[in-house]
Amino acid sequence: MAPSMLTALSIRDVVLIEALDLEFGGGLDVLTGETGAGKSILLDALGLALGGRGDSGLVRHGRPQAVVTATFDAPATVFSLLEDNGLEVEPGEPLIIRRLVKADGGSRAFVNDQPASAGLLRELAGHLVEIHGQHDDRGLINPRGHRALLDIFGRVEPRDTAAAWATLREAEGALAAARAEIETAARDREWLEHAVGELTALAPEPGEEEALADRRRSMQRAEKVASELSAIDDHLEGSDGALSNLRQAARVLERIADAHPTLAEALAAVDRAVTEADLAEESLREARRELAYDERALEEDEARLFELRGMARKHRVQPDDLSALTADLSARLERLDAGEGGIARLEAAVASARAAYDKAADALSARRSEAAGRLDAAVAGELAPLKLDAARFRTAVQQLPRDGWSGSGKDRVEFEIATNPGAPFAPLTKIASGGELSRFILALKVALAEEGGAATMIFDEIDRGVGGAVASAIGDRLSRLATRTQLLVVTHSPQVAARGRTHLLIAKSHDGTVTRTGVRPLDEEERREEIARMLSGATVTDEARAQADRLLEVA
Structure with missing residues (x-):
């Protein structure tokens, strides 16, 4: 059984289908029925669930709306896509897609009962189902996926090319940034030279502004108390100062202290006062030394401080950042002066990275060309049994313009065919016959074999216009393909129908007034x-x- 597949399809009021509930398993499911029985309606209904146009003409006559519900066991990539689109679906849960189309116009879509856009359904369809028929424009028909299919077939791994591309882009980015910086710096050279000159002359140091401010405050305090200290000196020192008078009083008291006990007490008190006055005098001398300032030094510090702060305002930085700014602007000027040398080194790095990318990408192109030859041979071996022996297939590997190069290489890959001898090769989409196109797709699918892709494939009348051995060959290849994936095949060929694991009959019935299309196993x-x-x-x-x-x- 395929790891992910369509498990159920429920249809209500779509054209001639009134109510239909189908279940599917893995392998090959065939759908048959007489011409006009409504096989295309079944595929139209599935296409509606997968984001097809919500045409009100699909609504059964007299009914308000048509509803199609498709249930899948889906691969992990689908759940990542849903999460990216804001839908919450737990991995491992069945994926239930429901589409409603109203008879009066308009449609709505839901994924596990959460509103979704038709665009999201179409994106999901690319991971879930490939429909191959006359009007298919997805799957192998779309050239956007051909390069990846070829790489998987040839086991071509573009890892080295991707790494070389990343290195090249990084080197080109560095060169572009350096050129832009030099261009800007060149426009600002005069300003840079002036700014670096005045900053260098100023020579700011980190922490200098705070140190100057502290010293300035100290000197300003000293200036304020200097006159008061002079007045104190006048009161304490000198021949008429308080200290001199206390000492004289002490000498007199010493001569008369024996005359009365209280005089001795007075002498002791005066001696203590002299001692305290001496201490005060010493403290004043210490304070005077510490508060001493040089008026010229104060002026110089103030001038330096104002200069630092003015330069900081000019450059819109903090004063402590002036030193770093000097180094930064000096480096810019040096890079400008040495710019050509730096650019030359970066250009050399780009050239080296480009050469490495060219080598890796060219080797990748060579491996793709070799794989293309093997794929062409494999497809060619499938064409004759499918009554396409006059047709030719080729895998065109062509170099893209330089602006199209990427981590995936330089190549554009497209599958092309020529249906008649002497006819030019053309894209698969140019094939006129739907049946012929389907057989080509089958041949390509069988040749690719291991490429994976959507787990469910639908072939619509792949056997149109053929029979006998060709139909048997188609049936054989479908059967082989169905061992790896789920196949739903609408067929008119008994040889194909006999290969089915399950067989669904599509039939139209009449009750005299109403025509219905039904399907039954x-x-x-x-x-x-x-x-x-x-x-x-x-x-x-x-x-x-x-x-x-x-x-x-x-x-």
């Missing part, structure tokens, strides 16, 4: 009868039943 006997009908037409013969048995036995 066939059991073994019903399946034998349907294949016999496909072999013989309206009247089923015993010979047709015998031939049906042989086809089923071979399958």
Whole structure:
């Protein structure tokens, strides 16, 4: 069973389908029915769930709306995509896509009951289903995926090219940035030279502004107290100062202290006062020394401080950042002076990185060309059995313009065909016949084999216009392909129908007033009868039943 696939399809009121619930398994499911039974309606309904145009003409006559619900076991990449689009779906849960189209116009879409856009459904479809038919423009038809398919087929790994591309882009970015800086610096040279000159002359130091401010404050305080200290000196010192008078009083008291006890007490008090006055005098001398200032030094510090702060305002930085600014502007000027040498080194780095990228990308192109030859041969081996022996297939590997180069290399890859001898090669989309296109897709799918892609593939009337051995070859290849993925095939060929794991019959019924299209799975006997009908037409013969048995036995 495929790791991810379509598990169920529910249709309500789509054209002739009133109500239909189908379940699918892995492998090859075939859908058959008479012409006009409504096989295309089934695919249109699935296409609607996958983001197709919400045309009100799909709504069954007389009903308000059409509803299609498709359920998938989905790969992990789908859940990442849903998360990127803001939808919450737990990995491992069934993915349920529901699309409603109203009869009066307009449509709505839901993913696990959360509103979603039709654009998101189309993006999801690329991970879930490939539909190959006359009007398919996705899957192998779209050249945007051809390079990746070729790389997977050839086991070509562009890792080295991607790394070389990243290095080249980084080197080119550094060169562009250096050129831009030099260009800007060149315009600012005069200003840079002036700024570096005045900053260098100023020679600011980190922390200098705070030190100057502290020293200035100290000297300003000293200036304020200097006159008061002089007045104190006049009171304490000198022949008429308080200290001199206290000493004289002490000498007199010493001579008369014996005359009375209280005089001795007075002498002791005066001695203490002299001692305290001496201490005060010493403290004043210490304070005078510490508060001493040089008026000229104060002026110089103030001038330096104002200059630092003025320069900081000019350059819109803090004074302590002036030193770093000097170094930065000096470096810019040096880079400008040495710019040509620096540019030359960066140019050499770009040239080296470009050479490395060219080497890696050219080697990648060579591996792709070799893989393209093997893929062409593999597809060619599938064409004749599918009645495409006159056609030719090639994988065109062409170099992109330089602005298209990337980490994936320099190449544009597209699958091309020529359907008739002598006809020019053209893209797959130029094939006129839908059946022919489907067989080409089948051949390519078989050749690619391991490329993966969507887990569910739908082929719409791949066997149109062929029969016999060609139809058998188509059936054989579909059966082989179905061992790796889920296939749904709408077919008119009994050889293809006999290969199916399950067989669904699409039939139209009338009750006199209403026409309905229904689908039902066939059991073994019903399946034998349907294949016999496909072999013989309206009247089923015993010979047709015998031939049906042989086809089923071979399958």
